[in-house]
Amino acid sequence: MDDKPKVAERERLDLADKLRRAEETLRLPAVPPREHLPVESHVLQPGQQFRVVGERVTRPDSRLHGLGLTRYIDDLSFPGMLYAKIKRAGIASARIKRIDTSAAEAMPGVMAVLTGREIPVNSFGPSYQDQPVLADEIVRHAGDGVAAVAAVTEQIAEEAAQKITVEYEPLPAVFDPLEAMREDSPRVHPPNSNIYTSKVIRRGDVEKGFAQADRIFEGRFSTQMVEHVPLEPHAAIADWDANGRLTLWVTIGRITLARADLARTLKLPMNRVRMIATIVGGNFGGKNEITQEPALALLSKKAGRPVKGVFTRSDEFISTTTRHPCIMEYKTGVARDGRILARKVRLILDGGAYCSWSETTIGKACILSCGPYRIDNILAEAFVVYTNKTMTGAMRGFGAPQVCFAYESHMDDIAKALGIDPLSIRLRNAFEEGSVSPTGQVLHSVVVKESLLKAADRFGWETRP
Amino acid sequence: MPDVTIIVNGERRSASVPPETTLLKLLRENFNLTGAKLGCDVGDCGACTVIVDDQPVNACLMLAGQADGCRVLTIEGLAKKDQLHPLQKTIEESGALQCGFCGPGVILSAKSLLDQNPDPTPQDIREALAGNLCRCTGYAKFIKAVQDAALMLRGKAPVQSRRLEASEPRHG
Amino acid sequence: MKTFEFVKAKDAGHAVALLAKHGREAKILAGGTDLLVELKSAAHAPAAVIDISRVAELKGIAVTDEGLRLGALVTHSEIIGSALIREVFPGLADAARSIGAVQTRNLATLGGNLMSCVPSMDSGPMLLALDARVTVESPGGRRRIPLNELFVGPRKTSLGPDELLVEIVIPKRHLGKPAAFQKFGLRKGQALALVNAAASFWIDRDKNSFREIRIALGAVAPTVIRAAKAEAYLEGRPITLEAMIEAGRIAATEAKPISDFRASAGYRHDLTAVLARRALESAYARAIEKAKVHA
Secondary structure: OOOHHHHHHHHHHHHHHHHEEEEEEEEOOOOOHHHOOOOOOOOOOOOOOOOOOOOEEEEEEEEHHHOOOOOOHOOOOOOOEEEEEEEEEOOEEEEEEEOHHHHHHHHEEEEEEEEHHHHHOEOOOOOOEEEEOOOEEOOOOOOOOEEEEEEEOOOHHHHHHHHHHEEEEEOOOOOOHHHHOOOOOOOOOOOOOOEEEEEEEEEEEEEHHHHHHHEEEEEEEOOOEEEOOOOOOEEEEEEEEOOEEEEEEEEEOHHHHHHHHHHHHHOOOOHHEEEEEEEOOOOOOOOOOOOOOHHHHHHHHHHOHHHHHEOOOOHHHHOOOEOOOOEEEEEEEOOOOEEEEEEEEEEEOOOOOOOOOHHHHHHHHHHOOOOOOOEEEEEEEEEEEEEOOOEOOOOOOOHHHHHHHHHHHHHHHHHHHOOOOOOHHHHHEEOOOOOOOOOOOOOOOOOHHHHHHHHHOOOOOOOOO | EEEEEEEEOOEEEEEEOOOOOOOHHHHHHOOOOOOOOOOOOOOOOEEEEEEEOOOOEEHHEEEHHHHOOOEEEEEHHHEEEEEEEEEHHHHHHHHOEEEEEEEEHHHHHHHHHHHOOOOOOOOHHHHOOOOOOOOOOOOOHHHHHHHHHHHHHOOOOOOOOOOOOOOOOOOO | OOOEEEEEOOHHHHHHHHHHHHHHHEEEEEOOHHHHHHHHHOOOOEEEEEEEEOOOOOOEEEEEEOOEEEOOEEHHHHHHHHHHHHHHHHHHHHHHHHOHHHHHHHOHHHHHHHHOOOOOOOOOHHOOOOOOEEEEOOOEEEEEHHHHOEEEEOEEEEEOOEEEEEEEEEEEHHHOOEEEEEEEEEEOOOOOEEEEEEEEEEOOOOOOEEEEEEEEEEOOOOOOOOHHHHHHHHHHOOOOOOHHHHHHHHHHHHHHHHHHHOOOOOHHHHHHHHHHHHHHHHHHHHEEEEOOOOO
């Protein structure tokens, strides 16, 4: 009698055990079952008081990163998904005479081919919309896309892209920004001048300042083009629904801007565009604008299937934005004790083939070009110039790193020539509470001198050999 | 199309793939193990690092057929049920990863190091991770995370808030 | 990558037979670290890729009657991990350690590095400075050639389309010879050599002079080369730092480097002098440590 419940219980447990084992063998052990993932509850109770500042917090995505479960764009796939490849021009400056996509279209497995003239509004960009999604008439740098293909495998897409033939008429090209500033230089966006943005900051009277100075120093500094090399390449997946709404999964840093720009190129109202941004595998400024997304969207529309596009590492170098190379000319008038009386700066930014974020970059570069120093007489002129090279755009610092290199090197040169300690000369000139920036902003919470002194103490400036 | 069989994370898996398929593609597309990443496709960045027969390799540089019959460990196979590997714990707690893309590769390279060298010096760690590029972090926290994991594996507690001292040699 | 036929070779003979069948249309897969990069950017695929990575007879590091034998499939990791090599030729381990990173060293093979025939190969100079010979198998059998006869030019070996590199042998009389390898790259890891150099010599105990001196240079000519003039200068000469410095200077004159985006020819000349001298110094330091002299 007593045994019946026990037997029943044991049978129930045995059955539960069997089911669990059966379920475990069916489950893919390569992916840890969700309920077995370590779950630690940091959930705060309603009404619970807590302190945040000073607390140690773990990043919410660290758990997923460590388990390898973070899903980046290339980790996503959808049924029937196609793969896109973009054919790059490979020539810096040319007119496109003819594009023949017939061989590509005839290839088995190729589901859609796209050229520039099929794009409703073939221009985009975060400030000037001067960049084509796919070049349809003029190629302005070797990384310009001229056609796009969607196929059932990446390999077929690549082969198809190679089979597209383009007839180019080479045009004169200019690669040096100084050359590009000249009147007789080839024009990258004719009939406009190659100088596409400029900025001037004036304060006081530099010539008077120079006249009053005890010494005048000049220096010329230049920095090179730098590529972000995010470990995750640019990637996106486009798909349409039966209501004509576009969904885009994309690794991008500015979704609202991207959505607006994309909708514009496709002549879609924005409420028909849904952008799902994923964890970005490295941005640094290079993923703040759309690149291939309009092309993927149109390929998807043509093919009736989701289309994924992932840039190759080579695409990353030639077809995504880079840091502006800068030529920076400084002229500074100083008093005998190293106080700066006047500074004249001329910045020439190599603006590549398209504007991208050059306006913001030139703004920052120009405003920051005199450094964190009190200067009464300033003339800072900055120009961004088109060249037939890879676009230059946003990259950590947006113009600040380049000018910082210049004005600090310049400061060291001046200190050396005057026989003044490099730290002292900076302390003598640094911003203070209430100092006015070159653009007239009154500065508060200024800790330049305190930071310099603290840093100098930390790394033993006084005891250096 | 040839059949390829690998023992991945302890489980035998097979697929029929074209000969030019890399091990990386096999793992990501046929077996849905997307932890190993495509960063450069030429073995320079290490984002595709997996452990094949106890050795870390670039999966993008191996053909699937080359890996036929091999034991492969990917990041997905590191945690066991409800237990994170010490490296996964220390990397999480130290915030050593930012975008996370290099993470699986770094963790596997580090695991392989700790399997062979239970008490690595910072220089040992740097050499072991030399094939894993990271654009976000500057690598410093990886070094500490690996040292802490080494301590945990030897049954000791990690040292709290250890800063890289200025005098520590940074070059070999 | 474009597709190809993938075949696994059972042994060296089978590999050679497959090579003979496909001729220039076949590629050998050993570690794959060079081959796959090549295949990914190639306009045309080879007809066949012959996988020799499991051929047991091509593996192994051992001392035989002939000397130190390294199978062509020995990986750089295996060289670094070999107690035998650390004992008799630590310079080979130094060279292996300087290649790529852990992941590449676990796959990449010594034979593959030699067959890539790039002037900057890291395994070439040390082996050349140890008079290494390589065994080559073809349908007609095996033959032995000195290592330098393998190299013809950048990415061009002297082997025919049906020939397979099987093993590398360092002659017995060199076992334990003081030797060292030096490399300079733009980084400490994952860097090609701007210049690399290796040196080996016995010390004549009576005169404390260089005996059987060999100096090899890489990345400064179309192939790895011997610095014959620097060798002639040192042979029989008493061992002094001044002599080593002068030998370095002479070796630099024998280098014919190019300028490229990594470095100028002038810089490479300077590097050659320094690295050759350092290789000599390092080999000497090893000799002192082991107190090995050639009677």
